[in-house]
Amino acid sequence: MESHLRSHEPPPIAAKDVELLPTSAQEAIHVALERVDRASSASDVEAIVGASKELIETVAKAVLNVLGAPYGSDAELPTLTGQVLRALKLHPSAMQDRSSLRQLSSSAISAVQAVAELRNTDGTGHGRATRSNLDLSHAIFVRTIAIAWCGWMLSTSRRALKKRGGLDKALADIGGGEAFSRGRLAAYIADLDVWDLGEEDQRRLGLAVARRWTINGTWMPVEDVIKPLAEGTAEYPAAFREGIVEGLLLDNNGYIRTTSDDIDRAVKIGLRLPGNRMEKFFRELADRVLEAQPSQVFDPEIRGPAARRLRALAAEQTIVATKDALERIATRVEMFVEPDAAPADIRPQRR
16 A cells, blocks of 8 residues: 555655545545656646645545535535544634644645645646646645645544544543553543544543542542643643533533632633633533532532632633623522531532
8 A cells, every 4th residue: 555655755645644544535545646646757737736636635525524524516625625624623713722733724724725726727627728837846836735735634534533432441541440640640641642632522531530530539630630730830722621620610410519629720720711712611611500500419518618719719800701700600609508508618528
């Protein structure tokens, strides 16, 4: 297979990056690459541009198919490639906390748009009365862009497909199936390439880490992940952090289960989200809490201190939307405070 994936220049697309695709998709990509090779060997400018555009289109459709993402039969190349970026969480809109990658993704969108336009004006696929006068060096650059874009998409899709199988095991391990010594939980999360996961999977992972503490009572998640996040000494994706915050406030059945300490950690982590995302997240979290009932283990002795801590944190906020969200959460928690509840902040007995 390796021999079929080689292109004269730049370096070949790695065979391992297509190994999880269906055989039919692998063959289509091989054929598309061979067309690019033949055009390059002949220094055929029009064929290089046309074959490069077809390679991008072939890879885009192969990735969308394997991820189960639909696309129209007459979808234009920029539309297809935009769909691929969204499916792989590589679209600029999914990279709000990684400005450099967001810029690269935006550039990739523009580059593919340019390849599509060059194919219309200078590539094969359209009859023309005169030959293209595009310089060979420009055509080689188009080929370089096409292979680089395809390599990025294929390697990312391969990781996404592999993680689909590994993530469920990781969630089970973190949920209580695995013992973690100090520092090992953070290393385990790093080994999962958490930054490369889709946002929904990042959120699920954050929830699992938080609930290993709030539900299972295992202190290591606090030491390894939660406290460093709250103190700003660790970096994780925004969706992972959102999962942590939710898991510190709500249990896996959607009931309120927290303490004033966990509220403090949750709010500090949430306040480190990007601005617009932070406001939206706290607003949606408040909506969920307003519909939630207290867990049976959300001890009455804890509810009073939790509500007071929420009020204090809300008073510190200068962003109106965040302040309002925290006040709404505090109001909901106060509804369940018994008049004679003791002021002590004691963590409930873990099962």
